Amino acid sequence: MKANIKISAVQQACNLDKQSNLQVSIEHIHQAKAAGADLVVLPELHLGPYFCQTEDYQHFATAEPIPGPTTAVLSELAEQLGIVIVATLFEKRAPGLYHNTAVIFDRDGSIAGKYRKMHIPDDPGYYEKYYFTPGDLGFKPIATSLGKLGVLVCWDQWYPEAARLMALAGAEVLIYPTAIGWDAADTKEQQQRQLDAWVTIQRAHAVANGIPVIACNRIGFEASPLDDKTGISFWGNSFIAGPQGEILAQANAMDTKLLTVELDSARSEYVRQIWPYLRDRRIDEYGNLTRRFID
């Protein structure tokens, strides 16, 4: 990895107007560049509302090929600013075959690689199994001119296996574009527990692997298409943590925010020397991790 890289996360709301969402992203990418960032991360599916609150085939019409119209815009921006961009698109791969896909643009505007979300949730209000075929590109870091980026998406963040596989394959940082929020039916106490769990498990991926973690979430209330009462209040709280899981920057639950932090790759290496977890993994006894359940 480049010795010190400056990374930014864009926490933003995503409304029905695709062009205005993209414009907000682009403005913040410019701001990130002005702040000296080498890499900028956008939230999951930042072009529009989180459409997975219901199952509606008409949303398939909003999917795009990769490369496609949005990647053309972001490629040009990445080249113009000389900045690495991590975006997430609803990918149309073939008729009837769609993915939730992160696209990583290198500083020369090329697509350095893509990651298709591997773990797909299905919960009330998060009907992703209807829309997204589970990824088939594996847990492979994307090689860029800044280093190897372990890009994972949202639900992946709850799986230590995903983070570990990225680290074992050489990822120097973990990046989680995400779209997660609160249900108004839950109590404040439940909501706080959910947020704490979300922060905690991602910080733990930093700890377990000795690498920084960037979590980039959206904000704003998005009403369910089913009625005018329910919906999701996306909880923001985007954060950047260092290689011991220490919080370096964190946004609140409400505001559009550009987080920018300079990462020190020498510190990551130092942490991995003093806490050498990879040295002692009992790989002779991990075979059962590929089982559904041991019964």
Add this chain to the structure above:
Amino acid sequence: MKANIKISAVQQACNLDKQSNLQVSIEHIHQAKAAGADLVVLPELHLGPYFCQTEDYQHFATAEPIPGPTTAVLSELAEQLGIVIVATLFEKRAPGLYHNTAVIFDRDGSIAGKYRKMHIPDDPGYYEKYYFTPGDLGFKPIATSLGKLGVLVCWDQWYPEAARLMALAGAEVLIYPTAIGWDAADTKEQQQRQLDAWVTIQRAHAVANGIPVIACNRIGFEASPLDDKTGISFWGNSFIAGPQGEILAQANAMDTKLLTVELDSARSEYVRQIWPYLRDRRIDEYGNLTRRFID
């Protein structure tokens, strides 16, 4: 699991006098019983000082067979009080073959099972690879009359693989006897980061697996035998977390403390229904977890 079980953790100091250490443990086990506990956890290697600060063959003389004199005392106590006890002993298995072993006593005084620490650290002041052969019993929960206990020991706590394998094998709670502390040479800021990382990663095991976690640490400063300046300040902070990683009880860094919490197994099951992580694991893509590094 029994619907509601009350669990206790005994945070205590461990000095040179084995009998007085054991007496402190026994008194707290009685207190735990008086508080209604069904299960009580002692810190790692609670019979004496943390002898792994140096490599000295004379310490092998303090190891005991299992069953042996200490297990006889604890078996009798478990039966007398009708309580499950999780102890950790320096196990002599054969001449030149020793383990760091948790022993689980059921309420009838029988040894329900043992767990031999699988991940063995070796850091300055924690020379465990000299003393302890890595465990060969695998990551197997211990079946007791209260339910299946996922007992792991200290350094294991940094490995999400260990927690996951216990959960996949049916563990209903994760239990970490431990001995971890601060080096006075580290700054307060570094010490705080270390403690936060330790709490964070264990809470994350609760989150990832939807089961409670008990971490039981020792307290007190133990000088290094090498000089009168260095040593370890064991940081206490024993805690019990619920199935979303929420802290239910936590001790401070200084005091002898009995933590007692009633766990609700119905709540664990509910959490695992609303956050069904096991459903979506990509077991088809986890094969590389048995590799040392993917290079």
